[in-house]
Amino acid sequence: MNAVTGWKALFADETTENEKKEDADLPLPVLHQGDRCQILETKIQSLHTKPPAPFTEGTLIAAMKNAASLVDDPQLKQILRESAGLGTEATRAGIIETLFKRQMLARKKHHIQATPLAQELIAGLPDMLTHPGMTALWEQSLEDIAQGKMSLAVFMQKQAQWLQHLVERGKAQPLPLTLPKTPDCPHCGGRMRQRQGKTSPFWGCVNYPACKGMLNDKATQSRKARRANQQK
Numbered sequence: 601m602n603a604v605t606g607w608k609a610l611f612a613d614e615t616t617e618n619e620k621k622e623d624a625d626l627p628l629p630v631l632h633q634g635d636r637c638q639i640l641e642t643k644i645q646s647l648h649t650k651p652p653a654p655f656t657e658g659t660l661i662a663a664m665k666n667a668a669s670l671v672d673d674p675q676l677k678q679i680l681r682e683s684a685g686l687g688t689e690a691t692r693a694g695i696i697e698t699l700f701k702r703q704m705l706a707r708k709k710h711h712i713q714a715t716p717l718a719q720e721l722i723a724g725l726p727d728m729l730t731h732p733g734m735t736a737l738w739e740q741s742l743e744d745i746a747q748g749k750m751s752l753a754v755f756m757q758k759q760a761q762w763l764q765h766l767v768e769r770g771k772a773q774p775l776p777l778t779l780p781k782t783p784d785c786p787h788c789g790g791r792m793r794q795r796q797g798k799t800s801p802f803w804g805c806v807n808y809p810a811c812k813g814m815l816n817d818k819a820t821q822s823r824k825a826r827r828a829n830q831q832k
């Protein structure tokens with residue numbers, strides 16, 4: 601495949617010798633209004649914009665690491681670069697795993713997709729909370745605490761105030777969420793909640809202890825799989 605040289609084509613002669621050294625310093629030719637330039641070539645190309653490739657677990661972890669690229673503010677960008685993005689080497693995989701468990705993420709073949717529940721939650725949350733720049737602000741505060749510029753007590757107090765404010769505001773606005781489908785309780789027909797048993801997760805009735813309805817997770821999964829197959 602031929603590399604597209606773009607504006608570098610203008611300097612094809614000059615760049616051959618001291619390419620590396622001079623490349624960065626070369627000014628574009630001075631142009632004045634009314635200058636006549638020769639058109640060398642025109643092309644009409646029909647192209648389609650493509651959506652970005654869906655994340656895989658690997659690229660999602662890389663994106664968390666490079667969260668700086670998702671932030672516009674130069675100062676926050678710098679902090680995220682220094683703190684190596686969202687989470688740490690030790691916690692990133694666990695964060696993603698938790699999102700799967702809470703049904704915010706779903707696997708589709710090799711790809712990861714945000715579920716409708718996750719999309720609704722993000723849409724309903726205050727903008728600030730959904731932005732990677734938030735992590736940068738907290739990192740900055742932790743750094744200030746480490747350097748003695750701010751006390752931990754002041755930081756915690758500010759956090760508590762802010763949180764209270766967010767909760768009050770959150771209470772005042774509706775948050776429509778499409779909850780993931782859960783099996784019905786075989787005893788009372790109520791909703792069931794997934795719980796962690798000693799060896800594996802199981803479904804327990806939300807009316808426990810009044811109702812002791814239970815389903816083991818494997819049974820519901822194979823039923824789900826059968827249903828999915830029937831729909832195909």
Ligand SMILES: [Zn+2]
Nearest residue numbers: 785788805811
């Ligand atoms: Zn029940």
